[in-house]
Amino acid sequence: QSVLTQPPSVSGAPGQRVTISCTGSSSNIGAGYNVHWYQQLPGTAPKLLIYGNSNRPSGVPDRFSGSKSGTSASLAITGLQAEDEADYYCQSYDSSLSGSVVFGGGTKLTVL
Amino acid sequence: QVQLVQSGAEVKKPGASVKVSCKASGYTFTGYFIHWLRQAPGQGLEWMGWINPISGVTNYAQKFQGWVTMTTDTSISTAYMELRRLRSADTALYYCARERYLNGMDVWGPGATVTVSS
Numbered sequence: 001q002s003v004l005t006q007p008p009s010v011s012g013a014p015g016q017r018v019t020i021s022c023t024g025s026s027s028n029i030g031a032g033y034n035v036h037w038y039q040q041l042p043g044t045a046p047k048l049l050i051y052g053n054s055n056r057p058s059g060v061p062d063r064f065s066g067s068k069s070g071t072s073a074s075l076a077i078t079g080l081q082a083e084d085e086a087d088y089y090c091q092s093y094d095s096s097l098s099g100s101v102v103f104g105g106g107t108k109l110t111v112l
Numbered sequence: 113q114v115q116l117v118q119s120g121a122e123v124k125k126p127g128a129s130v131k132v133s134c135k136a137s138g139y140t141f142t143g144y145f146i147h148w149l150r151q152a153p154g155q156g157l158e159w160m161g162w163i164n165p166i167s168g169v170t171n172y173a174q175k176f177q178g179w180v181t182m183t184t185d186t187s188i189s190t191a192y193m194e195l196r197r198l199r200s201a202d203t204a205l206y207y208c209a210r211e212r213y214l215n216g217m218d219v220w221g222p223g224a225t226v227t228v229s230s
């Protein structure tokens with residue numbers, strides 16, 4: 001059971017917009033900790049996609065955006081492309097666990 | 113370029129220990145925390161803990177306390193993760209990743225496969 005809750009799967013057609021939610025609690029996201037998002041393509045290591053709630057590392061297309069409100073965060077992907085098909089994970093920190101790192105269970109994005 | 117290179121695949125018997133290495137290059141090793149995570153086949157990411165290379169201070173996930181040891185050798189910019197008393201459930205891909213200032217894990221190693229089988 002993951003500390004952060006994500007939907008197991010989402011899907012969308014090429015060109016569409018999809019969102020992936022990440023729900024936490026008052027001891028992690030709601031406590032003001034940063035939320036980060038990772039993309040894991042099949043057979044590869046995760047890649048940092050969004051850091052600090054809404055910032056994109058260099059090289060990440062602006063089709064990817066992140067937001068945070070209260071105890072939840074969201075990842076939005078616009079102009080969906082076939083190469084976006086991957087697993088997506090949210091990550092934060094938790095004060096009830098001595099500042100430990102916590103992850104969501106991951107969301108499988110399928111591009112129809 | 114900035115990279116983390118991990119040791120190769122390991123096959124261990126139940127009850128044995130494994131030590132995975134993670135060699136950093138292209139950046140100041142002591143400037144970033146090193147995290148260790150694992151991913152069992154078909155499963156999500158599981159955080160195991162972090163180590164601050166400059167001080168050696170560690171923070172292990174509750175599940176792994178007493179069971180894992182993370183160390184670094186700053187002279188060769190290498191981090192190590194040792195897991196003891198292995199069980200078949202520890203079969204997984206073990207990753208190292210770096211992070212600074214709670215800004216996310218921006219560089220990851222390729223992963224090291226550990227298989228526990230009798």
